[in-house]
Amino acid sequence: MDLRCPPTLFRKHSPTALNSTLKRTSSTYLLTIVCSQYQLPSRKQKHRMPLQKNPNRTCSIAPMMSYTDRHFRHFVRLMSKRTLLYTEMVVSGTIIHNLSSEYLDKILGFDTDQPPLAVQLGGDCPDELETAARVCEDYGYQEINLNIGCPSDRVQKGSFGAVLMKTPEKVADxxxxxxxxxxxxxxxxxxIGVDDLDSYEFLSNFVDTVSKAGCRSFSIHARKAWLKGLSPAQNRSVPPLDYERVYQLKADFPDLEIVLNGGIDSLDQARLHxxxxxxxxxxxxxxxxPLLCQHVDEMLFNDHSNKAITTGELLCAFQDYMNRELSRGTPASSILRHLLGFFKGEKGSRIWRQRITSFIQTKEPITDLALLYDETIGRFKDE
Known part of the structure; x- marks a missing residue:
């Protein structure tokens, strides 16, 4: 698997010593201490893998909390070699508070076969985000994405995510x-907007302000965010989609890269966008x-060099991955949960889900995913 992690760069002081420092210092002073004590790598340091200066964003999988962990990303990478993958959002403060902890590898480490890969950061403290960005670059990510779209209450209390759209100058900084x-x-x-700040003029000014700071690529969820009255789940469906507004933004800023997010359910729909x-x-x-990812390289990247993987091949490959992870002590539930809805809508999917749930609850290892498929979904294919 070869998880990427800087071996000793951030391990010079004990977590106890760092925690005591955290309690008695201000944020700015703390970041000065952290940068000096942990010897953040200089820009001349050789990275472990060649850096792709600007990854291809023709198609990407959005950062999703509790979903896009390294197990799910491995699953997608088996189907598509070209799709840009994103981590779950990582709060910058979490990185700062764990510079001397093995937990840092858990939240930032990834398999060497997962790139092209980007990390998404959330936060509003410039010092913390600056340090977190350097740490993420040293891990080998090809892009760092700043979250200005999350509407959750927890994120709002931290004064970052979608609430930051209200202050474009701060986002630019x-x-x-x-x-x-x-x-x-x-x-x-x-x-495309937040609360009552939902005019095209507001959106255009936001992009213009941040682009003048140097940003060249914007990923835009084509819904506004209501910070009061709607849950994060409702914010993904209740505010209406407005693709035309994103199209207009691309027309008005032709030199910027505009990536559209929101409500894309098929590759045919993606091609139209x-x-x-x-x-x-x-x-x-x-x-x-997830099987829609089987044909992404061919349909969206016009890359015919890789034959689309079959469902049987996919399950066998994922079985090998799961066996390796289990031998390293990874809980089966953290892997199997991504397979629960894998065949949603197909005949036999309820039985598949029940069997996977049973394996999770009993903690029994699955030895043959392909066989489980034949016993649940596959048996209906010939009807």
Missing amino acids: LYHRMQRVVQIPVTVKHR LEKVDGVMIGRAAYRH
Whole structure:
């Protein structure tokens, strides 16, 4: 598996010593201490893998909390070699508080076969985001994405996510502080508006302000965010989609890269959007119906060099991956949960889900996913 992690760069002081420092210092002073004590890598340091200066964003899988962990990303990578993958959002403060902890590898480590891969960061403290960006670059990510779209209450209490759209000048400063310390691109993901600030003029001004700080790539969820009255789940469906507004933004800012996110359920739909924007970012559909990723390289990247993997081949390959992970002590439930809805809508999917749930609950290892498929979904294929 070869999880990427800087071996000793951030391990010079005990977590206890760092925690005591955290309690008695201000944020700015703390970041000065952290940077000096942990010897953040210089820009001349050789990275473990060649950096792709600007990854291809024609198609990407959106960062999704509790979904796009390294197990799900491995699953997608088995089907598509070209799709840009994103981590779950990582709060910058979490990185800062765990610089001397093995937990840092858990949240930032990834398999060497997962790139092209981007990390999404959330936060509003320039010092923390600057340090977190340097740490993420050293891990080998090809892009750092700043979350300006999450509407959850927890994120709002931290004064980041979608609420930051209300202060475009601050977002521009956060972008600048991050980009100045890394060589890989920093991008921004945001909504088309927030609360009552939902005019096209507001959206255009936001993009214009942040782009003047140097940002060249914007991933835009084509819904506004209501910060009061709607849950995060409702914010993904209740506010109406407005693709035309994103199309207009691309027309008005032709030199910027505009990636469209929100409500994309099929590759045919994605191809239509690509006639108007530079890229598409697929969210929940990729998790609920992951087999759509089987033909992404061919249909969206026009790459015919890799034969689409069959369902049987996919399950066998994922079985090998799961066996390796289990031998390293990874809980089976953290892997199997991604397979629960794999065949949603197909005959036999309820039985498949029941069997997977049983394996999770009993903690019994699954030895043959392909056989389980034949016993549940496959037996209906010949009817």
